[in-house]
Amino acid sequence: MRKRPLGVMTAIALAAGATAGPVAAAAWEPAKPITFIIPAGTGGGADLMARFIQGIVTKHNLTKQPIVVVNKGGGAGAEGFLDVKGSKGDPHKIIITLSNLFTTPLATGVPFNWKDMTPVAMLSLDQFILWVNAQAPYKTAAEYVAAVKAGDDKKFKMGGTGSKQEDQIITVALEANTTPKKFTYVPYKGGGEVATQLVGNHVDSTVNNPIEAVSQWKGGNLRPLCIFDSKRSTYTEKVTADMAWSDIPTCKEAGVDTEYQMLRGIFTSPGATPEQVAYYVDLFKKVAETEDWKKFMSDGAFNQTFMSGPEFTTWLEAAEKRHLALMKEAGFLAAAAN
Amino acid sequence: MEDVVSLLHGFSIALTPYNIVLMVIGIVLGVIIGVLPGLGGANGVAILLPLTFSMSPTSAIIMLSCIYWGALFGGAITSILFNIPGEPWSVATTFDGHPMAQQGRADQALTAAFTSSFVGALVAVIMITFLAPLIAKFALRFGPAEFFAVFFLTFASFIGTSRGSPFKAVASMCLGFALGAVGLDQMTGSLRLTFGSQELLAGFDFLIAVIGLFGIAEMMSSVESGLQFRGKHATIRLSVVLHTWKSLLRYWATSIRSCIIGCWMGVTPGGATPASFMSYALAKRFSKNGNNFGKGEIEGVVAPETAAHAAGTSALLPMLTLGIPGSPTAAVLLGGLMIWGLQPGPMLFIEQKEFVWGLIASMYLGNVVGLIIVLTCVPLFAAILRVPFSIIVPVILVICAVGAYTVNNNMFDIWLMLGFGIMGYVLQKLDYPLAPLVLAIVLGDKAEEGFRQALLGSQGSLTVFWSNWLVGSIMTLGLLLLFSPLITWAISKIRTGLGGHPAAAID
Numbered sequence: 001m002r003k004r005p006l007g008v009m010t011a012i013a014l015a016a017g018a019t020a021g022p023v024a025a026a027a028w029e030p031a032k033p034i035t036f037i038i039p040a041g042t043g044g045g046a047d048l049m050a051r052f053i054q055g056i057v058t059k060h061n062l063t064k065q066p067i068v069v070v071n072k073g074g075g076a077g078a079e080g081f082l083d084v085k086g087s088k089g090d091p092h093k094i095i096i097t098l099s100n101l102f103t104t105p106l107a108t109g110v111p112f113n114w115k116d117m118t119p120v121a122m123l124s125l126d127q128f129i130l131w132v133n134a135q136a137p138y139k140t141a142a143e144y145v146a147a148v149k150a151g152d153d154k155k156f157k158m159g160g161t162g163s164k165q166e167d168q169i170i171t172v173a174l175e176a177n178t179t180p181k182k183f184t185y186v187p188y189k190g191g192g193e194v195a196t197q198l199v200g201n202h203v204d205s206t207v208n209n210p211i212e213a214v215s216q217w218k219g220g221n222l223r224p225l226c227i228f229d230s231k232r233s234t235y236t237e238k239v240t241a242d243m244a245w246s247d248i249p250t251c252k253e254a255g256v257d258t259e260y261q262m263l264r265g266i267f268t269s270p271g272a273t274p275e276q277v278a279y280y281v282d283l284f285k286k287v288a289e290t291e292d293w294k295k296f297m298s299d300g301a302f303n304q305t306f307m308s309g310p311e312f313t314t315w316l317e318a319a320e321k322r323h324l325a326l327m328k329e330a331g332f333l334a335a336a337a338n
Numbered sequence: 339m340e341d342v343v344s345l346l347h348g349f350s351i352a353l354t355p356y357n358i359v360l361m362v363i364g365i366v367l368g369v370i371i372g373v374l375p376g377l378g379g380a381n382g383v384a385i386l387l388p389l390t391f392s393m394s395p396t397s398a399i400i401m402l403s404c405i406y407w408g409a410l411f412g413g414a415i416t417s418i419l420f421n422i423p424g425e426p427w428s429v430a431t432t433f434d435g436h437p438m439a440q441q442g443r444a445d446q447a448l449t450a451a452f453t454s455s456f457v458g459a460l461v462a463v464i465m466i467t468f469l470a471p472l473i474a475k476f477a478l479r480f481g482p483a484e485f486f487a488v489f490f491l492t493f494a495s496f497i498g499t500s501r502g503s504p505f506k507a508v509a510s511m512c513l514g515f516a517l518g519a520v521g522l523d524q525m526t527g528s529l530r531l532t533f534g535s536q537e538l539l540a541g542f543d544f545l546i547a548v549i550g551l552f553g554i555a556e557m558m559s560s561v562e563s564g565l566q567f568r569g570k571h572a573t574i575r576l577s578v579v580l581h582t583w584k585s586l587l588r589y590w591a592t593s594i595r596s597c598i599i600g601c602w603m604g605v606t607p608g609g610a611t612p613a614s615f616m617s618y619a620l621a622k623r624f625s626k627n628g629n630n631f632g633k634g635e636i637e638g639v640v641a642p643e644t645a646a647h648a649a650g651t652s653a654l655l656p657m658l659t660l661g662i663p664g665s666p667t668a669a670v671l672l673g674g675l676m677i678w679g680l681q682p683g684p685m686l687f688i689e690q691k692e693f694v695w696g697l698i699a700s701m702y703l704g705n706v707v708g709l710i711i712v713l714t715c716v717p718l719f720a721a722i723l724r725v726p727f728s729i730i731v732p733v734i735l736v737i738c739a740v741g742a743y744t745v746n747n748n749m750f751d752i753w754l755m756l757g758f759g760i761m762g763y764v765l766q767k768l769d770y771p772l773a774p775l776v777l778a779i780v781l782g783d784k785a786e787e788g789f790r791q792a793l794l795g796s797q798g799s800l801t802v803f804w805s806n807w808l809v810g811s812i813m814t815l816g817l818l819l820l821f822s823p824l825i826t827w828a829i830s831k832i833r834t835g836l837g838g839h840p841a842a843a844i845d
Contacts, residue, residue, distance in 0.1 A: 047673060048673050051384070051387065051673045051677065052673075052677055054388060055387075055388060055391050055677045058388045058391060059391045059392065069384065070747060072540070072746070073540070074521060074522070074539040074540020074541065075521065075522050075529060075532070075539030075540060076522050076527060078539050079536075079539045079540050082536055082539075107527045107528070108522070108527070108528060108529050110529070110539070154797065157794075157795055162524065162527060163523075163524060163525055163526050163527030164526070164527035164528075165527065168527075184794055184795065184797075185794075186482070186791050186794050186795060187524055187525055187527075187791070188787075188791070189524060189787070192660075192672075196478065196656075196660050197481065199478055199660075200478035200479060200480065200481060202481030202482065202795070203795075214681065214683075215681045215682060215683020215684060215685060215686075216660075216683060216684065218681070218683065218684070218685045219683055219684030219685050220684075221684065295679065299681070332527070334528065
């Protein structure tokens with residue numbers, strides 16, 4: 001059904017490109033619809049953000065060609081990344097990232113690396129917060145960690161999204177503070193489900209992203225203990241009656257020295273020219289300037305850091321090293337990746 | 339009382355001419371989406387989501403939820419006419435709906451399906467209107483053990499009621515589990531049964547399996563039986579609707595049971611697919627005509643359709659109150675809520691009263707509009723069967739292929755679909771039931787997840803499945819159903835053994 005209009009549009013775009021080509025040789029414009037791949041299923045954080053971006057682009061007419069969003073979440077996102085890796089020479093594909101950009105190849109041995117694609121920009125960093133049920137007796141992260149340490153080994157259940165992915169990495173990092181006691185990590189499919197399981201007292205704590213748990217926090221069902229960042233959040237607007245995101249102490253402040261943030265970035269196909277990358281950087285800069293985007297960022301307490309070019313590449317190299325170290329320490333590396 | 343006032347206010351919001359037009363557009367689009375296999379409600383809503391960004395949130399959700407209702411209605415059409423379920427929850431509708439179409443009773447089957455859908459949805463909406471907060475609390479009681487128990491009950495009800503050999507049902511189900519296990523193992527994060535193949539990373543999509551197993555296999559056996567289709571004498575009279583309605587009244591018990599199953603599964607969030615299967619299996623077990631199920635029994639259409647629609651509707655409840663989607667389509671709608679600047683979750687009912695009650699009112703109106711639209715089209719749909727079979731087979735084949743491709747935009751899936759088609763044909767010839775296989779592909783990984791999550795939490799102790807009354811009673815019920823053929827057999831054996839008169843036992 002979608003196939004035909006697509007072909008027609010391409011033909012029109014090509015014809016237009018042929019006449020306009022010589023005049024504007026420097027700037028590149030997409031000649032056919034842009035496929036926006038989400039290496040995760042529907043309803044998760046990456047899905048939400050990608051569809052939100054699609055919404056902003058459509059609403060503000062930021063591209064001449066439509067953006068088509070496709071979920072390719074198989075094999076913990078490997079399906080989507082391999083698709084982009086195999087699309088050399090087709091710059092009409094972009095992909096949004098989760099931490100699975102680093103963790104999936106390490107954990108499963110599926111052959112891809114961020115260097116197999118062309119980095120475009122970092123949109124923001126997603127935060128992680130340690131949550132407990134509002135009825136739980138623990139008021140601070142230190143109290144909770146002390147309770148885990150004092151309890152039986154594996155008595156406390158940590159709920160998280162996926163296995164050997166960011167949530168479990170944070171859990172293992174957190175265990176440095178509770179040695180020799182460990183958590184029982186229970187993997188679920190999606191972040192919203194994890195938050196609900198915590199409300200229903202089926203797990204003892206979670207490290208949900210702010211956006212996944214915010215409504216339960218507002219509803220008085222969950223309590224945030226600390227944020228896994230070096231600085232407190234910058235959003236000072238009250239979320240609940242008496243607390244703002246900025247009122248949540250950092251984990252370091254709370255005596256639990258663990259830090260982790262997740263990249264929400266954009267990549268495109270390998271072999272993209274600097275003009276093509278520049279087009280996308282420009283597009284996402286425009287997206288980031290809209291009021292809708294700013295509200296979305298504040299609702300989810302995202303760390304708004306926009307990065308592109310060499311700065312972004314340097315950041316990626318450091319992040320890759322860090323993930324390798326964390327995954328190695330946790331024993332999550334696939335046999336093939338060792 | 340306050341709820342009734344809010345609801346009336348909601349009607350006044352939903353009943354503007356603009357919103358009614360959106361409802362009609364939504365229903366029609368939804369029916370089309372439901373009819374095309376592979377496109378599916380979730381994909382359809384996702385594609386159309388950007389269209390709604392310029393609307394007010396209330397109008398947008400009215401249109402999108404109407405697409406959802408339309409897809410629920412539409413899924414039944416191809417299931418009945420061609421044995422191709424357009425949606426996962428319509429699989430159970432094919433079991434009796436398609437034989438009815440083959441006997442020239444397509445119009446009756448369609449009327450029954452649409453009417454049952456409407457009844458299921460209506461009951462679920464009434465429940466949402468008055469019991470939302472209470473039910474939201476109940477849903478919170480569902481941890482991994484409870485989820486597993488529900489899936490176990492679904493599997494057990496199927497084996498316990500299967501026609502023919504229960505061993506063949508078990509074998510077919512095990513094949514389904516094996517196919518369902520392909521891809522990423524959620525619990526350990528490692529890949530299973532992919533043999534290094536990129537195509538298998540995502541596992542076997544349920545829709546592709548179903549299009550192949552049912553649609554393609556059905557076409558192969560039809561071609562084998564001589565390119566004729568008995569449905570071509572389908573009547574084209576609107577009065578059939580009234581006649582069918584009269585006969586439907588007899589199945590009130592099945593309707594009520596299916597509504598309960600549907601609402602329960604939708605809220606918990608087991609979803610519409612297990613609800614339709616479980617409801618079908620139980621209807622077969624409790625019906626006086628249980629042995630005729632699978633041969634064109636109208637009750638076999640009523641049960642799954644009522645439950646699927648009740649579940650599909652009540653699946654929106656956990657989405658609104660908890661922020662967790664009860665179905666993939668609800669997940670996409672959830673994304674929509676955030677884009678319109680609404681935060682789903684416990685506060686939505688308090689902070690966004692107008693939106694919530696507008697939506698609930700549109701559930702009533704959308705279903706009424708939907709029923710009228712689809713019922714008036716029954717003769718039209720049934721007339722499709724008058725097209726010569728030699729023309730329609732290639733058309734369906736192309737639609738199936740497009741559908742399989744649309745699921746993941748992947749050419750490999752078309753080959754998979756054909757592979758599943760051959761598999762379905764062979765299994766049918768060998769008299770292995772396909773339903774347990776499909777059921778296992780859909781629910782296998784979810785059941786496994788629940789099982790392993792529960793065991794992780796209990797440090798490997800099986801007592802977790804009897805740790806409270808809720809999970810304990812579901813599990814026990816499941817075990818009873820699973821062994822019910824054995825128990826019935828044992829009882830009759832004992833009776834014949836004692837009395838010595840086999841005839842007496844039957845009395």
